[in-house]
Amino acid sequence: MEAAETGRAAVAERLLTSSLRTSYDPTVEIDWDAPHTPGAYWLPPQRSSLYGTPLWEQLSEEQRVELTRHEVASAASAGLWFETILMQMLIREYYRADPTSRQAQYALTEVADECRHSIMFGRLIEAMGCPVYRASTVDHHLGRFLKATASGPRMYAAILIAEEILDAFQREIMADESLQPLIRMVSRIHVVEEARHVRFAREELAAEVAATGPVGMAYARLLVGRAAYTIANRLVHPDVYAAVGIPPAIGRAAARANPHWRATLRWSAARVHANLADVGLVAGPGRLLWARAGLI
């Protein structure tokens, strides 16, 4: 085994040990029937896409809480959608991997985590009494394309974008005692297990980048930019605004122009952007998509 290979195996081994120690089964770990806390937000209000806009000022306190409930349901729907894509990408990689390698075994462990997460997000949406906010037809097909074809650097980069952007919100949520206990608990479980996924993806990404030529990297930059664009846009589904009586197109336009929301998007993407830029995956036309999405 080469040194880099040994290093990757050692990381995977550590992650497998950590998975044994701290893994959660949300169906038993969370009291899904517990009553919600009256008046508590689901998201820090300053992270709402409309925070600080004239539309926000017109909402009652109750409607503001309601908006964050639907925004969380939208993010959970996006998370669950992306986890389905991710599981399929990891399984596809596993098909050609060495099943005795620690990396392959960790990839399967990650799929097992994601199976529980997607059930958790499904239960969360149900417990919140919100609809599932589905991807648009275009994104639905892009997702299908990604999960059927992505491998190498673009696969791990796409994984990192989705995981790290959601993670930024969830770390803040789990630390904020004023928020609904249910969303804090869901966030805590997700943050603990996702930290391992992020570590693994960064390790695998570095190896994939080292093995990819200039043409592959150029394609990866473009695809990575498109993935970032979709994830940023998909975070808040326009239909959430209808829940508080705002026409979806009006709400979406207000969010897009909202300097608070734009700052939140940049804040959520700061870490993954720095990491991907570091390995040369944010540049050229792909970078324009990051900018258009408001992530940089």
Ligand SMILES: [Fe+2]
């Ligand atoms: Fe997950």
Ligand SMILES: [Fe+2]
């Ligand atoms: Fe994950």
